[in-house]
Amino acid sequence: MDIMIVDDHPLFREGLKTIVKRDNRYTVCAEAGNGREGLALARDHSPDIMLVDISMPEKNGIQMVRELKSSLPNTQFIIISMHSEADYIVEAFRAGATGYMIKESAAGQLIKGLDTVAAGELFLDSALSQEVVFKLLQTKPNSPGGRNDPYATLTPREQEVMQMLAEGLTAKEVAERLFISPKTVENHRTNLMKKLGLKSTVELVRYAARLGLIDIGTWAI
Incomplete structure (x- = not known):
């Protein structure tokens, strides 16, 4: 195999x-x-x-x-x-x-x-x-995330943008990787921050680290 x-x-x-x-x-x-x-x-x-x-x-x-x-x-x-x-x-x-x-x-x-x-x-x-x-x-299989999992409410594109922002990429860099405009990236950022109840990039990084999406060891926060 x-x-x-x-x-x-x-x-x-x-x-x-x-x-x-x-x-x-x-x-x-x-x-x-x-x-x-x-x-x-x-x-x-x-x-x-x-x-x-x-x-x-x-x-x-x-x-x-x-x-x-x-x-x-x-x-x-x-x-x-x-x-x-x-x-x-x-x-x-x-x-x-x-x-x-x-x-x-x-x-x-x-x-x-x-x-x-x-x-x-x-x-x-x-x-x-x-x-x-x-x-x-x-957990019901058809209800990913459940009531206490706001990450699961993000769209696949919002999850992708979230990861890249948490890794330290700028909106312009994210836009170039995803072949979308920086304005679209900012719109996704605004929407995902609202859904997750986050107010700053530091909070976003910490949240992503808690989910295991990034290695917090690469950040000095």
């Missing part, structure tokens, strides 16, 4: 590749260091399983999964993230992931995770708390 890895840390990608190569049933067909590159390569290679981080530049892992589910219906997605909080995990499964693993467990559980999702079953890291299962049981 073809495996694709999307993570912005080269050393971690190398570690995952080493583990995968130990099992001759799996082959790494492609790898990417950011979400946008990952989208393009995934559509080119149509992997059987994708291993995806959440916090990545340009487009986060949850956005990637959400966008690829329709165009790659036969691909399974395992999120491998440093985040073990229930909210991240629930959001990942809502987006279409079929597995979730924390990075600390990857060395011991990666092959088990691949085998599980390859068999058409859901995989949840054994190190994760029962709170995750409880939240999944309490």
Whole structure:
């Protein structure tokens, strides 16, 4: 089976590749260091399983999964993230992931995770708390986000703009990447800030970091 890895840390990608190569049933067909590159390569290679981080530049892992589910219906997605909080995990499964693993467990559980999702079953890291299962049981599949999740009320374009702004891009830079006008970017910014109840860029960055969309370690706030 073809495996694709999307993570912005080269050393971690190398570690995952080493583990995968130990099992001759799996082959790494492609790898990417950011979400946008990952989208393009995934559509080119149509992997059987994708291993995806959440916090990545340009487009986060949850956005990637959400966008690829329709165009790659036969691909399974395992999120491998440093985040073990229930909210991240629930959001990942809502987006279409079929597995979730924390990075600390990857060395011991990666092959088990691949085998599980390859068999058409859901995989949840054994190190994760029962709170995750409880939240999944309490969440209706067709109501992403729920009442307490304003991020889910954003449109896909607003989520994309939010991530880029949180990464520090200017409205002009966002406009150039998305092939829209700076005025349109500002309109999206105004709408998403209102929906999220945020009043400044600092609050936006902190909110994105809490969701796991960016690595707060790159910001001095």
